[in-house]
Amino acid sequence: MPIRACIFDVFGSLVDWRGSVARHVAGVAARKGVTLDAIAVATDWRAEYQPGMARVRDGARGYVPLEVLHLENFDRVLDQHGLSGAFDATDRITLNQAWERLDPWADVPEGLAMVRAQRLVAPCSNGSIAMMTRLARHGGLVWDAIVGADIARDYKPKPEVYHASARALGLAPSEVMMIAAHNDDLAAARDAGLSTGFFPRPTEHGPDQSTDLTAEQDWDVVAHDLKDLAQRLTDRT
Structure with missing residues (x-):
């Protein structure tokens, strides 16, 4: 069948979570007079992402939106860094909003528009509809719909997330x-x-990244970045 819609991973694929979260955390910390390693906090916060979702995927708890997991995970990270008393409840909510203010990679706005000119486009993210809406407004991302975890009430890579999105x-x-x-x-x-369509983000995890640098299977489209992928999709039309 022809490809009628493209759905996208967001964190890391379309937006720079590491640099954006670090900048947001550093800004809030500076206003509060708190000294911390913002890159380390961002990295450790992201490291809690999969364990938090695993408890939902495994049935140990019911579905909750990702922003709830992020806030719970952030408390663990603050404790790891000896900062458990550094931020009050209002500060923690403000810090958690970092995940709604992630900057797109440079090729994304144009590349996404190129894909959208040909096909329906939607995020298929583990982020909630609310999070994806605010993230789209922040980064100027234009979607035809928002699908993913919230409509499936589960988290990728569970197959129902992809099926529910379709x-x-x-x-x-x-x-x-x-x-x-x-x-x-x-x-x-x-x-x-x-x-499937793949392009690498070789600095998603910083300059020493060692994963996802190349395609590990014969994905249907393999490209250099999103604009290149959009052009390859055009060539397939």
Whole structure:
């Protein structure tokens, strides 16, 4: 079947979580007079991402939106850094909003517009609809819809997230392409019956990144960045 919609991983693939969270944390800390290593806090905060979602995926707790998990995870990170008393409840909520204020990578606004000129586009993120809405406004990302974890009430890489996303767009999985800079996300999407598109984000985790530098399978489209992927999709039309 032809590809009628492209759905996107967001954190890392489209937006720079590491640099953006670090800048936001550093700014709040400076206003409060708190000394910390903002990059280390951002990195450790992200390290709690998968363990937090795993408890939902495994059925140990019911579905809660990602911003709830992020706030819980942040308390663990503050404790790890000896900062558990440094921020009050209002500060913690403000800090948690960092995940709604992530800056897009340079190729993303134009590349996303190029894809959208051809097909429906939507985020298929573990972020909630509320988070994706605010993130889109912050970064100037234009979507036709928002799908992903919130509509599935579960987290990637569970197959229902991909299936629910396709259903929400009124399409069969084979009519949808999952686009991401993460090989594991694409492997799960392929297993769920979706087409796949890959481009690397070689500095998502900083200058010494060692993962997801290249395509690890023969994904349907492999590109250098999102603009290149959009052009390759045009060539397939």
